[in-house]
Amino acid sequence: MLAVRIADLYKHSETHIGTTATVQGWVRTRRDSKAGISFVAITDGSCFDTIQAVVPNTLDNYESEVLKLTAGCSVEITGLVVASQGKGQSVEIQATALKVYGFVDDPDTYPISPKQHSFEYLRDVAHLRSRTNTFGAIGRVRHCLAMAVHRFFHEQGFLWIHTPIITGSDCEGAGQMFRVSTLDLANIPRTPDGKVDYTQDFFGRETNLTVSGQLNVETWCMALSKVYTFGPTFRAENSNTSRHLAEFWMIEPEIAFADLLADAKCAEELLKYMFRALLAERGDDMKFFAERIDKTCIDRLEKFVSADFAKMEYGDAIAALEDAVKKGVKFDYPVKWGIDMQSEHERWLTETYIGRPVAVMNYPRDIKAFYMRQNDDGKTVAAMDILAPGIGEIVGGSQREERLERLDSRMDEMGLHKADYWWYRDLRRYGTVPHAGFGLGFERAIIYATGMANIRDVIPFPRAPKTAQF
């Protein structure tokens, strides 16, 4: 008999009640009743809830196997689906057969007990933490949000471009990169002047893991108009915080013929689309997050999807901060036009001053990347950051500099070698158009949506400094 997913059993319970069904999964709890039955709750990950099987002691393997079930055992249960006689669940299965696929070796030391574990501890047993309520929910939420991202862009006419993970350009400039090499570390080939001879390396040149798909995806934007990347991204920064990973997933749309406002609008619509999908499709998991992780998370998302985005000019943001200082708010770092805002400033803006996510636009050119479009005021570039309470920067984007002379002059000012960017510059030589894009950190969106405190707990296997087990 084909097994039914527990989610389907609950979703279509009225059609299943009165029929015989088979479910397959892992035991969460077993409770015995001397009325001659045991209650076995099992989960298959298809939804938050477990299904309760009522197992009678008349089964052949009741003494030999059922009474030995502990958390984590894998089973297949067949029986009649009925409306539950007890409280706590709508339907249950009156088991007529229970097959054990695998017992838990030494239940005393099985790392996942039904009680509460700390997230720090669960990171040490990451191969098993997927069996907990929280990480099961995280897995379903990740999937829901990822599918929503693709649906949103597809419906808007964007094409998903698979930009490379290994990059040969040493000019991405968004942070420290991981080197990709097959050279023998114990015997590195050298050039006559003592440098590493990368011509002998696998690619015949120095290569790294990508820190952003942006430069590559811009080339496809200049042909397919509306494109995006969604894939893993790598930063070799020695960042040890609850908001940084060495390997994370990033969503980077690039829109031809778009300006900064259209860019911000796209980011707003994307985030709203994602969170609407989450509220609609994962009510069970969000209810759990609201009960156990962050009471305000559902309320926060509902407000987010129904309210217009707050927007403010960088200059106005600085003015608001300066005004706050005059009124007695204390910051560790001074505020004045031209600074790259510190975390404390961003947090105050989004958490205290605005009280929800805010898009800050048109930053001073001197603190932003070379490819951002220079504004007419000669002081700012068309950059925008979206700041969210509890996270800080969740989106960073800009309108790109499409004028070759302006791009070149900026690169000269910043001491960049134009030859290294030859193909990027070619885009400005051959049919250039205004365009804009942004980067959305997938895990940061999940943190915001669920209220989870640490980014290492919203990705299956976190990669961070000194952390690459599993």
Added chain:
RNA sequence: UCCCCUGUAGCUCAAUUGGUAGAGCGGGCGGCUGUUAACCGCCAGGUUACUGGUUCAAGUCCAGUCGGGGGAGCCA
């Protein structure tokens, strides 16, 4: 990388001014029960991260090492 905090049973945590290690959960056995964070009784389980020091005495104080967490920087 810097600053602060922290490391005790399989897990979550106690242990007063330094006085010789305890509870809940989980596990085993038994009792009770259409149970559901079940409940009740009994049992097992510890080189208090590691190394050294101070002291009559160290889980507790000091130094170092390693691990973890929070904050900062970098950013998504």
